Amino acid sequence: MKIGELFRYMKPTLHRKLIWSIGLFMVVMSGCSMNNWEVTETQNLSIHYKKGSYADRNIQEAKRVYENSFMVAEQFLPSINKYPKVKVFLYEKLKNKGFSKVKDREVHYRYSEEFRLTSVHEMLHVFLYELNSQAPLRVEEGVCRIKEGKRKKFKGQYYQIMYYQLVKLVPEERWTLDEVFQDKYKDDDEGNIAAAFMMYAINKIGEKRFWDFYQGLDKNNWQAMLKQCFGQEASVIDKEFKAFVKTIPDPPEAFKYKYSKKTAYLHK
Numbered sequence: 301m302k303i304g305e306l307f308r309y310m311k312p313t314l315h316r317k318l319i320w321s322i323g324l325f326m327v328v329m330s331g332c333s334m335n336n337w338e339v340t341e342t343q344n345l346s347i348h349y350k351k352g353s354y355a356d357r358n359i360q361e362a363k364r365v366y367e368n369s370f371m372v373a374e375q376f377l378p379s380i381n382k383y384p385k386v387k388v389f390l391y392e393k394l395k396n397k398g399f400s401k402v403k404d405r406e407v408h409y410r411y412s413e414e415f416r417l418t419s420v421h422e423m424l425h426v427f428l429y430e431l432n433s434q435a436p437l438r439v440e441e442g443v444c445r446i447k448e449g450k451r452k453k454f455k456g457q458y459y460q461i462m463y464y465q466l467v468k469l470v471p472e473e474r475w476t477l478d479e480v481f482q483d484k485y486k487d488d489d490e491g492n493i494a495a496a497f498m499m500y501a502i503n504k505i506g507e508k509r510f511w512d513f514y515q516g517l518d519k520n521n522w523q524a525m526l527k528q529c530f531g532q533e534a535s536v537i538d539k540e541f542k543a544f545v546k547t548i549p550d551p552p553e554a555f556k557y558k559y560s561k562k563t564a565y566l567h568k
Contacts, residue, residue, distance in 0.1 A: 319411045347388045354413045355390040369420040373427055376447060378511040380427050398422050402429035421448050434518040436483050442494025459552045464495035468550050475542045477534055481522040505530060519529040
């Protein structure tokens with residue numbers, strides 16, 4: 301039956317309700333279309349951006365840097381699921397600068413003229429979740445930070461370090477395995493302690509055995525997994541880890557000052 305014939309057999313009130321519903325639907329759909337994302341494909345990614353945005357004007361550069369981030373992850377991890385493609389969403393403004401939706405295989409980045417987040421960190425969260433969804437979250441965060449650097453302007457100069465170096469700004473009494481494996485979420489320093497431990501672990505047992513360790517890990521078996529993969533008790537590893545952290549180079553003075561109204565003049 302055609303739409304016109306359907307209207308002929310309707311009561312007037314029902315007729316008006318249907319017309320109103322169709323009109324509302326068209327308005328809603330019109331509003332949705334205004335918010336649609338433009339999409340461009342790379343070999344491994346679907347990149348979403350807004351028309352007229354900074355990303356739109358620099359889309360070839362965006363494709364290059366995020367495809368490069370994907371390749372860094374692929375070279376680092378023992379395996380990666382390439383399909384469905386990871387979706388990359390680029391925003392002019394984004395409060396947290398970057399986050400991931402691991403179950404949806406999405407990474408969301410701020411990408412503007414003032415600030416562009418291009419690190420591999422958020423992609424690693426997606427792939428690590430698929431590698432072992434039961435791994436302690438602080439362990440996962442530590443692995444994500446191994447390949448991540450931090451850049452800062454201080455007293456007119458730029459400084460850059462690797463994230464795991466920030467463990468040297470954490471009190472020594474916190475350089476413990478409990479901080480790495482217990483997911484206490486006291487503060488962000490736990491992530492830097494975990495990153496330092498992942499560096500220690502890879503240096504000690506090699507990448508292959510490290511990934512065997514990671515893939516078999518959960519929140520309850522970490523001491524047994526340490527014994528199995530490292531061949532030592534957790535108490536011995538704890539002491540070795542502390543000694544390893546002492547060998548990590550101290551970060552420059554610039555990273556000892558967190559940004560605040562009182563220290564703003566130093567970060568110029």
